[in-house]
Amino acid sequence: MVDMYVLAICDSGRSESITSKLHEINEVAEIHRLYGCFDILVKMSGSSTKELEDIYSKIKYMDGIKNASTLIGFGKHNSQ
Numbered sequence: 234m235v236d237m238y239v240l241a242i243c244d245s246g247r248s249e250s251i252t253s254k255l256h257e258i259n260e261v262a263e264i265h266r267l268y269g270c271f272d273i274l275v276k277m278s279g280s281s282t283k284e285l286e287d288i289y290s291k292i293k294y295m296d297g298i299k300n301a302s303t304l305i306g307f308g309k310h311n312s313q
Contacts, residue, residue, distance in 0.1 A: 234278055234279070234280065234283055235278070235279055235280070235281060235284075235285060235305070235306070236262075236277070236278050236305070236306035237264075237276075237277045237278075237279070237282070237285040237288075237289065237303055237304070237305050237306070238274060238275065238277075238303065238304040238306065239258055239274070239275040239277065239289060239293075239301055239302070239303055240246075240273075240274055240301065240302045240303075240304070241269040241272060241273045241274075241275065241292065241293055241298050241300070241301045241302075242270075242271055242272055242298070242299045242300040242301070243272040243273060243297055243298060243299060244297045244298075247297035248266055248272045249275055250297065251273060251286045251295065251297050251298065252264055252266060252273065253293070253294060255273070255275055257279060258277075258288060258292075258309055259275070259283070259292070260277045260278060260279050260285065260288050261277055261288075262277060262278045263275070263276040264276075266288060266304075267297075271290075275292065277289075282305065285305075289301070289303055290307055
């Protein structure tokens with residue numbers, strides 16, 4: 234399993250509607266609305282990086298997204 238995180242900047246006032254659209258994507262595991270430099274953090278999970286790259290392209294060019302960046306997880310560490 235591969236995790237990819239997307240940090241997105243939205244057009245003003247669009248983060249709520251974009252969040253609703255993101256819920257329709259099966260690979261989206263979590264969505265967090267943020268304060269600060271980015272408006273939304275999306276966690277996606279899939280079987281391959283290629284699969285998630287295709288989903289990232291859909292998100293990056295979604296109406297209302299100004300800019301998007303990715304982070305790919307390579308190891309998970311649980312706090313105790």
